Each structure stands twice: as structure tokens, then as C-alpha cells.
Amino acid sequence: MPRTPERKQLHLNAFLMSTGHHEASWRLPESPAEANSDIEHYKNLARIAERGRLDSLFLADSPVLMGDPGRRPAAKLEPTVLLTALAGATRHIGLIATASTSYNEPYNLARRFASLDHVSGGRAGWNIVTTAGADAARNFGLDDTPLHRDRYRRAGEFVEVSTKLWDSWADDAVIADKERGVHALAERVRQIGHRGEFFRVDGPLNVQRPPQGYPLLVQAGSSEDGKDFAARYAEAVFTAQQTLEEGIAFYKDVKERATALGRNPDGIKILPGIVPVIGETEAEALxxxxELENLIVPEYAKLQLAKRLKIAPEDLDLDAELPDDIPTEDDIEGAKSRYTLIVELARREKLTVRQLIGR
Ligand SMILES: Cc1cc2nc3c(=O)[nH]c(=O)nc-3n(C[C@H](O)[C@H](O)[C@H](O)COP(=O)(O)O)c2cc1C
Structure with missing residues (x-):
């Protein structure tokens, strides 16, 4: 179909996670139990997504072993490494890797994404996350997560430094003139001399200009600081609003923030997430x-929910609704918006803890 300005196009991104997002999906008889570290499994998924003409693949990540490895496949391959392999198995599809601004240095990461962009022929994307959770902090010499606001301040400077590094090679810096013996024009490869609150980086980058200029910049925070960050930097925003009204409000909010910053709001695509359960017929899907719900081990999932809600597991009764007396979003230093989303879902639909876990 020809692409005309009047014709709106839906963007579809596959959020890959071994055998799927459902916590019991690995237990289905047909699921490959070692899928989380099996490159052939991921290549197969990537090729299916490409054949289906999806825009991109996305891999989530956090620099910590998330969840209970006894309960589900919790270990993961590093996303930029995995996507580098998938670049070789596909031709067109976009490749979006998550990387943390709290537990990386801009020089290393800018180099990694520039490399992925070269290797994939201009298909790299970076899901910029600030990483919630004390468990991750304790892998990096800290006792607890840096404050939410401070993580976003660092993230802003991190992206500024990264874009300066990608810009440190002008588009036309490399001329590869064998005759004169000039590979790159020295005046077009510049130091960046960055001196900021969090980083001091001289540059230039040791990878030349990525084919896209920058990788696609993606973001997923829905808190106030998260939305401001998205409005300033993101070209695509992952989100997970649970009702149409909330979805419309979020869309409008992010677009208005971008407009206020002088950006064209059409330059930000909002990508709400769904978890489809698919069958040949509706009855088969149901x-x-x-089958998936039956395979959940509720005692494990209850611990996970309690941790996320910052309450004691003993205070959650599987067959009762959430207790009245639980923290508010202001008390959460981790994933604020995800906390509120879960609590509002439970209250709105009067779900028992067991039903909430299933959802
Ligand atoms: C679809 C989707 C994917 C996400 N993937 C990641 C991820 O891979 N790693 C991560 O640390 N956070 C991830 N997040 C969480 C957000 O990046 C963000 O950290 C979280 O929403 C908390 O930010 P907030 O307090 O600004 O809302 C994801 C969120 C959504 C909606």
C-alpha cells in the first residue's frame, strides 16, 4: 500500500521474552524449556516477526537476576549481543535493546549502540531505562537505588553525552581517499569535551557515525519525570495503560509535553503493550x-507481587482483595507508574490477589 500522509500507519513491535510473558508459558508441553538462552529459538521468532512485517523487535533488560530462578526462566542473554546475532538472521526489522543509564557509562554504551547500528545496517534502537530496584543497585557497589529523580537527571545527561559522541563523527568525515592517503577528515572528527554533573567525557567516539545518525531512542517511564524525559528525547514510548481513557490521557499528555518543548509531536510514537493469547478460534485461545492460568504457582507469584507493592507477603491473602492500608506512589522509589497501574487495576475490578496475579 503506498504511504501517503493522510494514511495513518500502525506500528507493531514484538516484545520478545523467551517462551512469552506469561509466567507459566515455559511449562506448556510445546514450549522449549531452554528458550531463554537458545539463539535458534530467538532467530525463529525474529524471522516470524519479520515475515509478519512488524516494525521492530524489543528486548527488556535489567542488570540483575530478576525474580526467582526456581519459578521461571529468569536468566537472560545480554540484549545488544543477542540483537547482533539477530541482525544476521534478518534483513529489515528494527532491533531495540534495553540498556540502563544508571549502571552504565555513556562512552561504552554509545559505542555499543553505534556498533549495533553498523552491524545491522541502521536498525538499532535503544530503550533508555533508569532501572528500578535495590537488587540491581547492589550489583554496582550501592546499598540502594539512587532516588527516582536523580536517576532521571543522570539519564538526561547520559543521553546528551551519547548524542554528542555519535555526533563526534560528522556524516561526511570518512572519505577513504586512497590516492592521497586520507582516511577521515581530521577536522570532522571532534572531541566533545563534555563536563557535566555526572560525566566527564572527552571523546570522540571510537566508532564512526552510525548509519541512522543515532539509534532510535525509545523510553518507557510513565511517572511525571518519565513523561518529561520521553517528551524531550524519545521517538517511541512503550506504555501499559489499562483503560482506553487512561491511554488517551497518556497519549495527549506526552504529545503536549513534547509540543511545549518545541518538538513535532508526530515524532513520538506511543506503543501500548498487549499480551495476546492466540488460537485458531476464540475457544482455542480461551x-x-x-491452561496457562492453571500452570501458575500462586505462592511464588504472591511473593513477587508483595515485593513490588512493598508489603509483607503475609499481608496478602490469595482469596481476598488487596489490603486497604498499602503504600502510595509517593512511597515508591522504584517503578512508580507500574505500581499505580497494578493497584488501580485491582481496585477497579475488585480482583482477589489470586485473580490479580493471573492478570
Ligand atoms: C513495555 C515496557 C517495557 C519496559 N522495559 C523495561 C526494561 O527492560 N528495563 C527496565 O528497567 N524498565 C523497563 N520498563 C520500565 C520503565 O522503563 C520504567 O523504569 C518504569 O516504568 C518506571 O519508571 P517511572 O517510575 O518513570 O514510571 C518497561 C516499561 C514498559 C511499559
């Missing part, structure tokens, strides 16, 4: 959904 049967699969029921």
Missing part, C-alpha cells in the same frame, strides 16, 4: 488462557 482454552490456552485457562
Amino acid at each position: 482454552a490456552l488462557d485457562a
Whole structure:
């Protein structure tokens, strides 16, 4: 179909996670139990997504072993490494890797994404996250997560430094003139001399200008600081609003913030997430959904929910609704918006803890 300005196009991104997002999906008889570290499994998924003409693949990440490895496949391959392999197995599809601004240095990461962009022929994307959770902090010499606001301040400077590094090679810096013996024009490869609050970086980058200029910049925070960050830097925003009204409000909010910053709001795509359960018929899909629910081990999932809500597991009764007396978003220094989303879902639909875990 020809692409005309009047014709709006839906962007579709596959958020890959070994055998799927459902916490019991690995237990289905047909699931490859070692999928989380099996490159052939991921290549197969990537090729299916490409054949289906999806825009991109996305890999989430956090520099910590998330969740209970006894319960589900918790270990993961490093996303930029995995996507480098998938670049070789595909031709067109975009490749978006998550990387933390709290637990990396801009020089290393800018280099890694520039490399992925070269290797994939201009298909790299970076999901910029600030990483919630004390468990991750304790892998990097800290006792606790840096404050939410401070993580976003660092993230802003991190992206500024990264873009300066990608810009440190002008588009036309490399001339590869064999005759004169000039590979790159020295005046077009510049130091950046960055001196900021969090980083001191001289540059230039040791990878030349990535084919896209910058990788696609993606973001997923929904808190106030998260939305400001998205409005300033993101070209695509992952989100997970649970009702149409909230979705419309979020879309409008992010677009208005971008407009206020002088950006063209069409330059930011909002990508709400869904978890489809698919069958040949509706009855088949419903049967699969029921099979998955039956495979959940609720005692494990209850611990995970309690941790996320910052309450004691003993205070959660599987067959009762959430207790009234739980923290508010202001008390959460981790993933603020995800906390509120879960609590609002439970209250709105009067879900028991067991039903909430299933959802
Ligand atoms: C679809 C989606 C994917 C996400 N992937 C990651 C991820 O891979 N790693 C991560 O640390 N956070 C991830 N997040 C969480 C956000 O990046 C963000 O850290 C979280 O929403 C907390 O930010 P906030 O307090 O600004 O809302 C994801 C969020 C969504 C909606």
C-alpha cells in the first residue's frame, strides 16, 4: 500500500521474552524449556516477526537476576549481543535493546549502540531505562537505588553525552581517499569535551557515525519525570495503560509535553503493550488462557507481587482483595507508574490477589 500522509500507519513491535510473558508459558508441553538462552529459538521468532512485517523487535533488560530462578526462566542473554546475532538472521526489522543509564557509562554504551547500528545496517534502537530496584543497585557497589529523580537527571545527561559522541563523527568525515592517503577528515572528527554533573567525557567516539545518525531512542517511564524525559528525547514510548481513557490521557499528555518543548509531536510514537493469547478460534485461545492460568504457582507469584507493592507477603491473602492500608506512589522509589497501574487495576475490578496475579 503506498504511504501517503493522510494514511495513518500502525506500528507493531514484538516484545520478545523467551517462551512469552506469561509466567507459566515455559511449562506448556510445546514450549522449549531452554528458550531463554537458545539463539535458534530467538532467530525463529525474529524471522516470524519479520515475515509478519512488524516494525521492530524489543528486548527488556535489567542488570540483575530478576525474580526467582526456581519459578521461571529468569536468566537472560545480554540484549545488544543477542540483537547482533539477530541482525544476521534478518534483513529489515528494527532491533531495540534495553540498556540502563544508571549502571552504565555513556562512552561504552554509545559505542555499543553505534556498533549495533553498523552491524545491522541502521536498525538499532535503544530503550533508555533508569532501572528500578535495590537488587540491581547492589550489583554496582550501592546499598540502594539512587532516588527516582536523580536517576532521571543522570539519564538526561547520559543521553546528551551519547548524542554528542555519535555526533563526534560528522556524516561526511570518512572519505577513504586512497590516492592521497586520507582516511577521515581530521577536522570532522571532534572531541566533545563534555563536563557535566555526572560525566566527564572527552571523546570522540571510537566508532564512526552510525548509519541512522543515532539509534532510535525509545523510553518507557510513565511517572511525571518519565513523561518529561520521553517528551524531550524519545521517538517511541512503550506504555501499559489499562483503560482506553487512561491511554488517551497518556497519549495527549506526552504529545503536549513534547509540543511545549518545541518538538513535532508526530515524532513520538506511543506503543501500548498487549499480551495476546492466540488460537485458531476464540475457544482455542480461551482454552490456552485457562491452561496457562492453571500452570501458575500462586505462592511464588504472591511473593513477587508483595515485593513490588512493598508489603509483607503475609499481608496478602490469595482469596481476598488487596489490603486497604498499602503504600502510595509517593512511597515508591522504584517503578512508580507500574505500581499505580497494578493497584488501580485491582481496585477497579475488585480482583482477589489470586485473580490479580493471573492478570
Ligand atoms: C513495555 C515496557 C517495557 C519496559 N522495559 C523495561 C526494561 O527492560 N528495563 C527496565 O528497567 N524498565 C523497563 N520498563 C520500565 C520503565 O522503563 C520504567 O523504569 C518504569 O516504568 C518506571 O519508571 P517511572 O517510575 O518513570 O514510571 C518497561 C516499561 C514498559 C511499559
